[in-house]
Amino acid sequence: MGRVKTIARRSFLIGSAAILGGVAFGTYLVKRDPANPLTADAAAGDAVFNPWVKINADGITLVTPHTDLGQGAASMQAMLIAEELDVDLDQITTTPGVPAAAYYNTALAAEAVPFRSNDDSFAAETMRSTMGAVMKVLGAQVTGGSTSVPDSFDKLRQAGAVARETLKAAAAAETGIEVAKLRTERAAVVLPDGTRLEYTALAARAAQLDPVTDVTLRDPAQWRLIGKQVQRMDVLAKSTGTQTYGIDLKVDGMVHASVRMNPRKGAPMLGFDAAAAEGMRGVSQIIGLPYGVAVIADNTWRAFRALEEIEIDWDKAPYPAEQEEHWAAVAASFTPDRLDKEWRHDGDVDSALANAGETVFEAEYRAPYVAHQPLEPLSAIVKVTEDRVDIWASHQLPRFVQQRVAKKLEMDTDQIHLHNQYAGGSFGHRLEFDNIDVTVDVARELPGTPVKLTFRREEDFVQDYNRQIGMARGRGAHAGGKVTALDLEIATVSASRSQSKRLGAPVPGPDTQIAAGAWNMRYAVPDLRVRAYAVPELAPTSSWRSVGASTAGFFAESFLDELIHAAGADPMEERLRLVNDNDARRVLEAVAEMSNWGSPLGPRKGRGVALVTSFGVPVAEVVEVTDTDDGIRIDRVWLAAEVGKVVDPVTFENVVAGGVIWGLGHAMNSEITYSDGMAEQDNFHMAEGMRMHQCPVIEVRALENNPAIRGIGEPPVPPAAPALANAIFAATGTRLREMPFFNTVSFV
């Protein structure tokens, strides 16, 4: 199979990466395309045009390697291929495919570099392309960082076009009619006389050809699917209970299992007494593990129940036992030796504040640990045999799963077979490996028997890797009704380092996430500084939907709002005066117009606004609340985001509204606190997020001005919390500086 010709811009990026990458990896490695994983098990008559498209006599299969976590990734990827392949979504099947280096993610590099997303300087572009090369060499197949759309947008359309043109070449070879006279439509090549040659019938012939790689992508004006209202491929299954998730799978000969791990996360188990559980109905085996106890049973509930009967002696937590100690460690980290990076310093903040006298305004903010807790609890099915391991689970890092299990079992990576599944949510949870590790540890004790291990919800909660805990200290000044100086110091634990340590791939340099959403604020305050401090690791943390910006965005936009009020200015007008970027200005103007900002509100009502840029997407939100006798009611939210191009408008609106609800709900009522070394919240009654009766009316607008296409899974989250806090201040005069807000005010 030949090399797919990439479009001009990507060629340039990879080309320049090759020059730079030559030092670190060897130019050959960067230039070489990874093997097509579809070739390995292709049968005679299978046309595998590239890693994403396989057609044979039985049908058309599109590979959608970005894991579908509920964000609609499978459907979106299929749309991009189908657009150029000229097939409709009812004519194809999709598969997540096998983990493969060919599915490396280049778009992820953009967020990993210490440059603003609107910085197109040579240095920024160079670093991005270098990181892109790193991803390629590592074969980093990653779903995360809101990159599924940007990573797929060119690649998958290209994949579809290559397959289409190759099928036309096959038709030309079959009929003797020149390619220029052929067209394609609904999975067939159409001859000048209207005869349809189905792709499935042409596949055997196409399989004998080298793919036609010199292709031209369609003009957007011709798009049939991209940007159109299309029925999502999984909607029917998800409306009839027929969508199968990892937790639903059944494998022949399978046993059920569950586990209790040390709730003082990361600490070992010292001993256990399972006498009361032995002999319980359905329980076949009780397995001691270094970190806990697993029960094998013939029914999940019987395993759950037996676990409750086991007495276990746990070791102490490897981090401070009490929540107050965690806060103290954060508060003690605003020191020069903990400075991770001074991300931005415009003007001269120290002089400005020294000369500001009495107008210097100070405030301190807090953001707690928060759990991910998608509604499908963690689970996995693992079957270990001498020469092969099969894993059925949903994961955002499929290749890392393979490598990790191979290392654990001292096997080759290609002996580890991950069957990636649709997930019942993730929000970052499925970047971690506990369900994989534990199920492998249990399954290796039962060689040849598939083990399905399901976490109890309580176990899932206490074993979660939470969002980073953090604080911020702001100092600022105003003059003449304008904000003139803003100095923000942010101290959080480094979720990125905690996570990358577990991945066995420590990331050098500063953590780009601690101040993400703050330092890149698109405002021109004359004297502006943002510094990030890294708190030494406490409880382990991980990426939580929108990562650093979920905390830093709250700090920055809350503090700016306070300064604006101190200056006596209008929160929207002053932001519009300060904004220094056209995309950001337009999203602010959009929400001002949508919300009719400035129009009179009734009594006990208030509006708040926030603007946060994360993952390259500037998002502005206006929240409107009423202070009712039963508590704060969130009435309406208006959101505008600059994303370049919306691929799937149905899913876009749904996921964006969901991001708002995620951001608001957790800001309202969710935190994880530690006592005696254990998370105190272990089910949804203690950390529930938003419920239906609390859900505002949400109006979403996508702006498509910027040529860069962006993902939208995470960017709606960060502005939600500060916009809510700012609205509550406007309605009540109460300034909320600590999440979750329900510790201070009531909600309906």
Next chain:
Amino acid sequence: MKLTVNGTSHEVEVEEDMPLLWVLRDELGITGVKYGCGIAQCGACTVHVDGVAVRSCQLAAGDVDGEITTIEGLGTPEALHAVQEAWVEHQVAQCGYCQSGQMMQAASFLELNSAPTDTQIDEAMSGNLCRCGTYPRIRAAVKTAATKLQGA
């Protein structure tokens, strides 16, 4: 004991106190009903007993005193219930994991109240958690389903 699920009678040998949820999922292999929290806080396990929504994680198998309907019995991809039709039209699902329970709750609610107000919809559905945040579409779909059922 004998359980009737989606019109089919099953003889199961389980403990009286095994939650119906786990009888359905692990003994009968009916997986449209979901395990979410195990303590009736999320509603993912909602099924009907004689047409009334119950949380199957909290209903002991021995206490079941009627015919059980799961999402698979409400309607099928080929023959959708009005609630499912509305869920498809509004493209409600994101991850979809909670949606079986949401639809079972909505179907039961609409049997009792065929012309609900917005507030009544919110109240009836507030026990069903959706972590993806599809509430605006659930709201719209329940209204559409109500209209469909009134016309039926």
